[in-house]
Amino acid sequence: MKTPGDTGFAFPDWAYKPESSPGSRQIQLWHFILELLRKEEYHDVIAWQGDYGEFVIKDPDEVARLWGARKCKPQMNYDKLSRALRYYYNKRILHKTKGKRFTYKFNFNKLVLVNYPFIDMGPAGSAHRNGVPQSAPPVPTGVGTHFRFPPSTPSEGLSPSEELRSPGVFGAVARRVARGSVSDCSDGTSNSELEEAVGGGGGVEERGGGERVFRSLLHPRLSHDSLFRVYGAPPNPGLARSGPHGPPPHRVHPEPLSPFPVSPLPGPGGLLGPTLSPALSMTPTSHLPYTPSPSLSPMLGSHFSFNPEDMKRYLQAHTQNVYNYHLSPRAFLHYPNIVIPQPQRPSDTKGTLGAPHTHHGPSSLQPGHSLHSHLPHHQASEEPHLSPFKFKLQPPPLGRKQREGPAQSTGSSTSSTSGPSSSLAGEHGSASNQGSKFSGSFAHSGGPPEIKVEPESDIESEEEVEVTDISEDEEDEGDVFAPPHHLNGSAVHPPPLQAADDGIVADEELEEDVFKTPAVPTNTGLPSLLGLKTEPREVCLGQGPRPLASPGGTNCIPLKLRFKRRWSEDQRMEAGAEEAEDKKVRAAEERDDEEMEEESEAKRAERVLVLPPAPAQRRVSSELQRATAQLSLENGC
């Protein structure tokens, strides 16, 4: 569900829950998996493999055992664990790599953004090694919204209260190597790292409403790869499409052992939490506890916080490198303050690398490099400004319908274990996930069964391809980020602007297109943004999401008003539409999603864009852009 209050998109509630974040005491399976993946010690048990985000469970029984140990479920076995993994399909956290036994793939699009924005997954290390994914752990660099990586043992570390208090925890860079990931129930604590809280300071700005609005800016399409690459080395070297000139990306590993480099956000006092992390903001008791996992890599310098500046830098770095977050361009519209990082098509800018700017970033990351591989250097401009961010994660999982069924009495668990037989997998072709069968309804809720829509395909498409799962993501994104899609008939159209798109195909090759795609509608829009960028860039975050506030310059007023109006409108629409849409659309979307890559593009575009008259839209965009710029100036930013 979305959080109430948000006007914009948001990740599902679960994403904001502390528990959802990797560090939380209540470790979630995917967190655990990541944990194992990042540790070399377990690389014989589970390891990254293949694509970004793809991992293979080499020893299912062991993984199950470890998981069981962590959860104090001695009876755990792969069968059960895999069931849990399967639940992630609907959540779009994971999906199965078809045809490969014990192989799953994270949909980092979502995950990363929310919990590990900087994660680097994939066999990063492999970069060096060419292809060999093996050891390379993902580098999570963490952070993001709420990122707390967990000490492996969560329990332990700080008392809750303490945690709360330590806001800035990121700071320290603690980087200890983590060691234990698995703890046993008995002690409760595992060894991992506790991180101390660094603490600090106070927050700076919390945003008043507590709204967490975090909208990111990057281009949607670049998802995983980019993401991963950003911080890490390109996972698949082979794949890496580094530019001819670009230096080959390499990942930086501060510590050899720990996969994860230091955490990026070190800033004490950062408001990370409060500001960005949805989780934090939502939960009163916030847990600021971010436990830095040892592995976090420090992204930007020693101190990074979510305060505007840091964020700016941070984003900048990212954006420059990649448009990591795959956000819909649309987001920008909503938050005028944000300056879009300029996405340019490589082709255009090629060569312009102009100012690579300093990455304030910690050297360790060197985003630039990594990105390069991916993106050509185009990002001339810099500074993304972002102010409020809001993410929306995947659509809520569909409910299942409850159907009557005989209850079963206790059965003995058959332990499965071992013995992997080799069957090829073919899996029945069920579409992956939800696809085929979903009947939707909500089991628990007890609500009446709802509509059962069953989209058929959903995801899947990419699996084999692997490189990206974008398809899914995209779809999600589409949904997710994009405001409600306007279904065809509905009139509401949120800001059409660039939105175009989100999703669609994507992929590697497309990367370039990434921006382009949206372009269709947005043509003007982007450019203008870019133009804006040129101008003074600082955004004033202080105000919060809404830029409107103080009247300031005279000449701008009109613009402002316009802007404001627009903004309001959008908000309204979003709000209204979103929810409704969520449901409605979802079905439709799902259907579309994956399958149609190409088709979808067009279609999607239509959906989104079509409604509004193109010209008008464009104009609006421009205006917005302009207005934004103005505001920025006015605000003194």
Next chain:
DNA sequence: GCCGGAACAT
């Protein structure tokens, strides 16, 4: 092996 529904647990 993998999938996903159901009931149940937290």
Next chain:
DNA sequence: ATGTTCCGGC
């Protein structure tokens, strides 16, 4: 919400 446990099916 996120599993855990069972289970029937493919």
